[in-house]
Amino acid sequence: CWNQETEAAVSPLQWPENGDQWSDTEEGGIDMEECGLAAMAEEDEEINIYNNETFGSVVENEGHPINSLPQLDEQPPEPPSSPSLPSLSPSSPSFSPRTKPQFQIQFPPGLRGRGRVPRGGQAMAQMFEDPAVVTTVEGRQSLQVSHYSCVLVVEIDSLFTQTRSFLSSSPRPCPSTPQPLTPKMMQLRFGANSPRPFPFYSPSSNPVLFHRFPGPVTQLHPQHRRLLSQRQPRSQRKPDWDPYCNIMSAKEKEWIIRLQMIQLQSENPNLDDYYYQEYYRRMEAKLAEEELGMRGKREPPKLTTPYVTKTESYTPVVHIEGSLGQVAVSTCFNPRRAIDAVTAHCPHEELKDLRQQRLDVLKKIEKLFMVLLDVEEGQRMKAHVLGEGEESRLMERTQRKVEYIFSQFQNPSGDEFLPCLLVSKGKRLMARLLPFLSRDAALKVLRVVTFHLPILMSRDTDESLPVLYPPLRTVIGAVTFSQLIGVLKDFTASSPDSSDGSDCLSLACQSKFGLSLLYALLSQGERLLSSDVPLEPSIGDFETWTDTVFLVASQLSQSALVEPLLLPSNLLTLFCRYLDKRTVHQLKSNIESATGHLAPPS
Amino acid sequence: LSYLFYSFFKSLVGKDVVVELKNDLSICGTLHSVDQYLNIKLTDISVTDPEKYPHMLSVKNCFIRGSVVRYVQLPADEVDTQLLQDAARKEALQQKQ
Numbered sequence: 001c002w003n004q005e006t007e008a009a010v011s012p013l014q015w016p017e018n019g020d021q022w023s024d025t026e027e028g029g030i031d032m033e034e035c036g037l038a039a040m041a042e043e044d045e046e047i048n049i050y051n052n053e054t055f056g057s058v059v060e061n062e063g064h065p066i067n068s069l070p071q072l073d074e075q076p077p078e079p080p081s082s083p084s085l086p087s088l089s090p091s092s093p094s095f096s097p098r099t100k101p102q103f104q105i106q107f108p109p110g111l112r113g114r115g116r117v118p119r120g121g122q123a124m125a126q127m128f129e130d131p132a133v134v135t136t137v138e139g140r141q142s143l144q145v146s147h148y149s150c151v152l153v154v155e156i157d158s159l160f161t162q163t164r165s166f167l168s169s170s171p172r173p174c175p176s177t178p179q180p181l182t183p184k185m186m187q188l189r190f191g192a193n194s195p196r197p198f199p200f201y202s203p204s205s206n207p208v209l210f211h212r213f214p215g216p217v218t219q220l221h222p223q224h225r226r227l228l229s230q231r232q233p234r235s236q237r238k239p240d241w242d243p244y245c246n247i248m249s250a251k252e253k254e255w256i257i258r259l260q261m262i263q264l265q266s267e268n269p270n271l272d273d274y275y276y277q278e279y280y281r282r283m284e285a286k287l288a289e290e291e292l293g294m295r296g297k298r299e300p301p302k303l304t305t306p307y308v309t310k311t312e313s314y315t316p317v318v319h320i321e322g323s324l325g326q327v328a329v330s331t332c333f334n335p336r337r338a339i340d341a342v343t344a345h346c347p348h349e350e351l352k353d354l355r356q357q358r359l360d361v362l363k364k365i366e367k368l369f370m371v372l373l374d375v376e377e378g379q380r381m382k383a384h385v386l387g388e389g390e391e392s393r394l395m396e397r398t399q400r401k402v403e404y405i406f407s408q409f410q411n412p413s414g415d416e417f418l419p420c421l422l423v424s425k426g427k428r429l430m431a432r433l434l435p436f437l438s439r440d441a442a443l444k445v446l447r448v449v450t451f452h453l454p455i456l457m458s459r460d461t462d463e464s465l466p467v468l469y470p471p472l473r474t475v476i477g478a479v480t481f482s483q484l485i486g487v488l489k490d491f492t493a494s495s496p497d498s499s500d501g502s503d504c505l506s507l508a509c510q511s512k513f514g515l516s517l518l519y520a521l522l523s524q525g526e527r528l529l530s531s532d533v534p535l536e537p538s539i540g541d542f543e544t545w546t547d548t549v550f551l552v553a554s555q556l557s558q559s560a561l562v563e564p565l566l567l568p569s570n571l572l573t574l575f576c577r578y579l580d581k582r583t584v585h586q587l588k589s590n591i592e593s594a595t596g597h598l599a600p601p602s
Numbered sequence: 603l604s605y606l607f608y609s610f611f612k613s614l615v616g617k618d619v620v621v622e623l624k625n626d627l628s629i630c631g632t633l634h635s636v637d638q639y640l641n642i643k644l645t646d647i648s649v650t651d652p653e654k655y656p657h658m659l660s661v662k663n664c665f666i667r668g669s670v671v672r673y674v675q676l677p678a679d680e681v682d683t684q685l686l687q688d689a690a691r692k693e694a695l696q697q698k699q
Contacts, residue, residue, distance in 0.1 A: 220615075228616040264608075264638055271696060272605040275689040279613045279682060369691055428684070 221280040223287075358423075365425045368405045372432060375401050379436075402436045409433075417448045421456065424464040434471035442475045443483060450517065451490045453504050457511040465513040469565050472517065476524050481535040484525055488548045491518065505552065509559040516565040522552065523568030526577075530570070549578050557586045561594040604638075606693045610686060611636040611674075620650065620675040621666060627655060629664065640668035 220228070248256075266272040378398040382391065409420050409430065420426035434442055449456065449472065456465060479487070491504055508514030525545060528535060535541075553575055571591075575584050611633070620630045621642060628651065631644030643665050649658045 224613070224615070231616055260637055264605075266605070271692060273609045273612075274692050275606065275685060276609040276612045278685055278689070282682075282685075366691070369688075370695060373688060373691055373695075 221276065223280040223284040357419075361419050361423055362425065364408065365420060365423065365429055368408055368429055369425075371401050371405050372429060374398075375405070375436060376432070398436075402433070405429075405433055406437060406441055417445070418452060418455070421449070421452075422459050424462055427464050428467055431467045431471050434468075434475065439478065443479065446472055446475050446479075447487055447490060450487050450504075453491070453514055453517070454507050457507055457514050460511075460513070463512075465511070466516075466565055469513060469516055469520075473520050473566070476520050479524060481525070481528050482538050482541055484521060484528070485538075485541045485544050488521055488525075489544065491521065492548055492551055505555050506559060509555065509561055512562050512565055515562055518552065519564055519566070519568050519571060522549070522574055523570055525549075526570045526574035529577075530573075546578060549574065553579055553583060553587060557583065557590055561590060563594050567591070604693070606689055607640060608636060608638050609689065611640065611642075614676060614680055617677055617680050619644075619677075621671055622673040622675070623666070623670050624672045625670070627658075629658075629666070631664070634663070637668075640671070642666045642668065642671065642674075 270277060375398050378394055378401075381394060407414070409426075410416055411419060421430065430445065434445065437445065449468065476484075476487075491508070493504070504514075505518075508518050572584065572588060575587055579587075615633050615635060617633055618630070619633050620628055621644065622628045628649065629644060629647050630650055631647035634643040634645045636642055643663065645663045647658070647661060647664055649655045
């Protein structure tokens with residue numbers, strides 16, 4: 001909607017010489033009438049509103065539109081790639097209206113509509129604040145307008161055609177709708193030094209940077225890839241026509257993706273990418289075990305994030321070639337303190353409140369976990385081929401760590417397992433530590449657990465006790481007959497921890513863990529008895545054994561039983577050995593009703 | 603650079619998640635990709651409350667900037683919390699060094 005009247009008034013537009021009369025507010029300053037722009041002032045408002053909606057408000061100070069005009073003398077700080085030509089800094093706040101600018105603003109007749117026309121104080125200011133503004137500069141040389149988001153190469157004659165085509169090619173109200181852009185328009189929009197459209201940009205201009213990467217795509221663990229391909233049955237979701245398909249060329253896309261991937265280079269993917277690697281390694285091992293009945297021996301080659309030996313040390317500020325500005329490098333050296341885990345040390349143990357004590361225990365367990373991770377890592381290393389001396393040294397170091405954890409677990413006074421065992425994390429720690437302990441140490445743990453079973457069961461609010469079952473079962477499988485009797489004595493004795501005198505046995509019937517432990521112990525006894533291994537019992541062992549069996553049998557037939565974690569197959573065989581058929585039947589049905597599946601026939 | 607949660611989310615690529623944004627919008631979809639800033643791309647999305655956000659009805663895939671995410675709801679079976687704890691411990695150890 002070109003207005004003939006305004007056209008005549010606009011061109012040629014002279015830079016106002018009365019700059020000293022300008023004020024920041026709309027009311028003062030230039031008399032609109034004087035410039036003969038009264039009619040256009042109204043349209044100005046409309047344009048301002050439109051601009052604000054499209055590009056966001058550019059007024060930085062409240063009611064003070066910045067009267068910033070470029071200073072030709074000033075070099076902007078670190079322009080991405082500026083030649084030695086004087087640069088224009090439209091957002092420089094240090095403009096003085098009194099400076100006589102060395103250029104003039106001219107607008108061609110054809111330029112109107114959605115463009116920005118400078119008239120009056122506010123409009124003038126707005127022109128320069130708008131990041132997408134098109135400035136025309138008179139003069140023979142080409143200047144580079146350095147701006148945060150846009151680098152313009154401006155040449156007089158071509159500019160007008162450019163701007164005209166830019167503006168006229170936006171039939172829709174919103175210029176941010178992607179349009180097919182000519183290379184020149186690309187330059188205008190995105191700047192001369194960002195990745196240019198196809199004919200201009202070539203990634204091979206940075207040979208060092210890009211030779212390393214075979215492909216920009218993240219490489220998935222083979223197990224992960226298999227899982228994904230199974231999931232999607234090759235969906236045919238290709239659209240007929242993608243309106244956004246040609247905005248970036250393939251090279252540009254690759255460039256961007258590589259930019260990101262560079263930052264993810266890691267010299268130690270096992271550590272940096274620990275969760276992902278370990279998760280799929282375990283999944284793979286588990287599936288292989290299920291399918292073949294044995295662990296997958298061959299480790300398939302797997303790559304995830306690009307693995308590169310870093311030559312340079314860590315730099316907090318990263319500037320990637322060709323990018324604008326700095327890349328954000330985030331670290332977690334100073335996390336917000338979310339938990340009040342750091343405490344002032346209290347000299348007297350008794351004065352510490354319960355909460356403090358709990359925190360201390362948790363802190364201690366965390367420290368022990370760090371050492372345990374080292375121990376487990378050491379064991380994994382064993383699988384790799386090491387030199388003779390190296391391996392023994394590693395084993396020695398590992399063993400020392402194990403002993404350290406074990407001693408620390410028991411508290412400074414030793415033999416006090418309970419504080420750590422009562423906490424879930426402590427149970428988990430012990431469960432993972434047990435496979436590394438010596439026979440004696442492991443047996444000690446077993447005895448502690450059975451001795452304190454009632455309190456452990458009652459305080460097991462989040463049901464983490466079962467985590468101890470598998471390793472303890474292994475320990476039980478290795479005990480001698482005498483040792484077993486000792487453990488069973490703890491089990492059947494009246495509990496030292498309970499106040500009401502209820503014995504361990506009756507409580508165990510109500511606990512998954514307790515019952516499973518009991519079954520495991522009995523099963524071991526039966527195994528030992530029916531095997532050819534000489535038992536070497538101590539005096540009274542056999543009596544204790546038979547007494548225990550009878551006691552347990554009567555308890556089990558009386559109480560309601562929970563489902564155990566595992567029901568040993570030789571349990572009924574054991575009962576048949578000592579008890580009459582009727583009792584055995586009763587036991588069998590009682591046990592079965594809990595487990596939901598049939599116990600093997602006697 | 604913190605890899606921990608990047609590594610974690612990578613293992614969930616291909617799984618269905620619900621992302622709740624800070625503007626209270628909740629988007630359900632399949633996790634397509636994640637980057638080191640925890641920006642998320644979801645495919646086959648559906649908004650959990652379509653009546654409130656009808657403008658999302660035609661959207662199939664979306665990119666979500668990591669900084670606007672409030673929660674990500676995950677399938678419990680696909681997460682190994684003990685492994686995550688170990689990974690966090692390892693990272694804490696690394697940071698100290």
